[in-house]
Amino acid sequence: MAGLAFDTIRDPARWIAEGTPARALPAARTGQEGRPAAGTVRFEALSKTYRSAAGEVRALDSIDLEIPAGAIFGIIGRSGAGKSTLLRAVNRLEEPTSGRVLIDGAPIAALDTDGLVALRRRIGMIFQHFNLLSAKTVRQNVALPLVVAGVPRAEIGPRVDEALRLVGLEAKAETYPSRLSGGQKQRVGIARALVSRPEILLCDEATSALDPETTLSILSLLRDINRRLGITIVLITHEMSVIREACSHVLVLEAGRIAETGPVWRVFGAPEHHATRALLEPLTRGLPEDLAARLRPHPAPGAATVLRITYSGREAPDLSALAAAAAAPVRLLQAGIERIQGHAVGRMLVAVAAAGADPGVEDRVRALGGVVERIGYVATDD
Ligand SMILES: Nc1ncnc2c1ncn2[C@@H]1O[C@H](COP(=O)(O)OP(=O)(O)OP(=O)(O)O)[C@@H](O)[C@H]1O
Ligand SMILES: [Mg+2]
Structure with missing residues (x-):
């Protein structure tokens, strides 16, 4: 035109x-x-x-x-x-x-x-x-x-x-x-x-x-x-x-x-x-490459459980509450929290030590808010 x-x-x-x-x-x-x-x-x-x-x-x-x-x-x-x-x-x-x-x-x-x-x-x-x-x-x-x-x-x-x-x-x-x-x-x-x-x-x-x-x-x-x-x-x-x-x-x-x-x-x-998740994938970042390579679908003895926690709430997650809910050492693998329209929105990847045998860990973390997915396990010594 x-x-x-x-x-x-x-x-x-x-x-x-x-x-x-x-x-x-x-x-x-x-x-x-x-x-x-x-x-x-x-x-x-x-x-x-x-x-x-x-x-x-x-x-x-x-x-x-x-x-x-x-x-x-x-x-x-x-x-x-x-x-x-x-x-x-x-x-x-x-x-x-x-x-x-x-x-x-x-x-x-x-x-x-x-x-x-x-x-x-x-x-x-x-x-x-x-x-x-x-x-x-x-x-x-x-x-x-x-x-x-x-x-x-x-x-x-x-x-x-x-x-x-x-x-x-x-x-x-x-x-x-x-x-x-x-x-x-x-x-x-x-x-x-x-x-x-x-x-x-x-x-x-x-x-x-x-x-x-x-x-x-x-x-x-x-x-x-x-x-x-x-x-x-x-x-x-x-x-x-x-x-x-x-x-x-x-x-x-x-x-x-x-x-x-x-x-x-x-x-x-x-x-x-x-469809939304597919569209958002570039924005929310996938797993870091090294972690993806180490991730196993089943727990091995001593393996840490990897949880993906997606937040959208007024406040960013309380990390001490997270550690208490996990009832085990928690390592932060990757995180990005942004503020959109007054809400904390973002994603965290955490490894909960030796939680493979603890099926309740997800539910306890979920009770703090957010969407919690167990995405796999990583051996702690590799
Ligand atoms: N004038 C038309 N005649 C025939 N089919 C059409 C016409 N306009 C759109 N379509 C078809 O309708 C569907 C929706 O088209 P539309 O243009 O609304 O998509 P869109 O979401 O805007 O896509 P894009 O992101 O590529 O712009 C498509 O399958 C397209 O091929
Ligand atoms: Mg169009």
């Missing part, structure tokens, strides 16, 4: 929906008379099947889910899991095969053309490849949704200035996209999405083209926008660190279904589904 002049865009309504919504929104975000707050997205038994000559693909299968207003909601899953399809159902870039999507309690399938245009103005979208017009300046790119929506000229200038200020790009207003870094281009994309003052911002792999440092700065910008404007952000990523850094909630999709969902600290702290 980058490089197109606006008049060559064949379907402006769709183009706007994909990157450039428009017009102001009511600022109220509190649900009144039992109605959900502005920015609430609800999927009810949502299914999508793509049909082509090659056959059928069930991209989404009975998704029931609510994205609370004001959340930063991350969607993860393997390639082809249905992430983009779900995101694009929010502004009806994809029409579901069955089930429905409700925004602030109202089903969006019922909207006529005008209603759909109005809905898309309430929903901003940013992309991996920015979708900026190269022949237009930063200011013109950001102004475009307002121009298309017929917002009076006198209003556009201040609105664009406001959006550029939000993303820290005031100084680049007259610059062309080709002279911007990737991070700056994405800031323009974000400003263009925000200029319409949306209540929901959809991000499909918005940081995937950026280096780690720039990714962090864009994530901190998104968090800031979420906090200051109260916008609901729905974010697809393949980087678990993005979820950990930015999101309040996470959904794990697997083959079009919900594998698990919940607050990030809970899902990442104690992943229940194998």
Whole structure:
């Protein structure tokens, strides 16, 4: 899309929906008379099947889910899991095969053309490849949704200035996209999405083209926008660190279904589904190589028991309580505890000496909190 002049865009309504919504929104975000707050997205038994000559693909299968207003909601899953399809159902870039999507309690399938245009103005979208017009300046790119929506000229200038200020790009207003870094281009994309003052911002792999440092700065910008404007952000990523850094909630999709969902600290702290564990593996680190080589499935006389303890609680584990529960010398093999949203989340590998014959050790350690797995045994003398 980058490089197109606006008049060559064949379907402006769709183009706007994909990157450039428009017009102001009511600022109220509190649900009144039992109605959900502005920015609430609800999927009810949502299914999508793509049909082509090659056959059928069930991209989404009975998704029931609510994205609370004001959340930063991350969607993860393997390639082809249905992430983009779900995101694009929010502004009806994809029409579901069955089930429905409700925004602030109202089903969006019922909207006529005008209603759909109005809905898309309430929903901003940013992309991996920015979708900026190269022949237009930063200011013109950001102004475009307002121009298309017929917002009076006198209003556009201040609105664009406001959006550029939000993303820290005031100084680049007259610059062309080709002279911007990737991070700056994405800031323009974000400003263009925000200029319409949306209540929901959809991000499909918005940081995937950026280096780690720039990714962090864009994530901190998104968090800031979420906090200051109260916008609901729905974010697809393949980087678990993005979820950990930015999101309040996470959904794990697997083959079009919900594998698990919940607050990030809970899902990442104690992943229940194998898909989540597989996705998290790079983040949580596997066993150290030397230990993996020494690990035995059965206890030998005198062997130490290796326990993996996964925590997600308010407080980090109490080590003296751990030693007392083990009732034997405990050696720390590897540990990493981080704080996510006020919770201690992480994993410890410990070796409990000569506990092979003590089947109760796991239960006693488990009673302290956390998920405890006996992963094997190591002889103490090798
Ligand atoms: N327009 C389409 N026609 C046919 N099949 C499609 C179409 N769009 C998506 N699919 C299929 O639907 C499934 C879900 O696709 P989707 O793009 O939602 O996955 P995704 O989770 O976003 O993957 P990725 O991480 O690779 O972006 C995939 O099997 C994909 O091949
Ligand atoms: Mg995708």
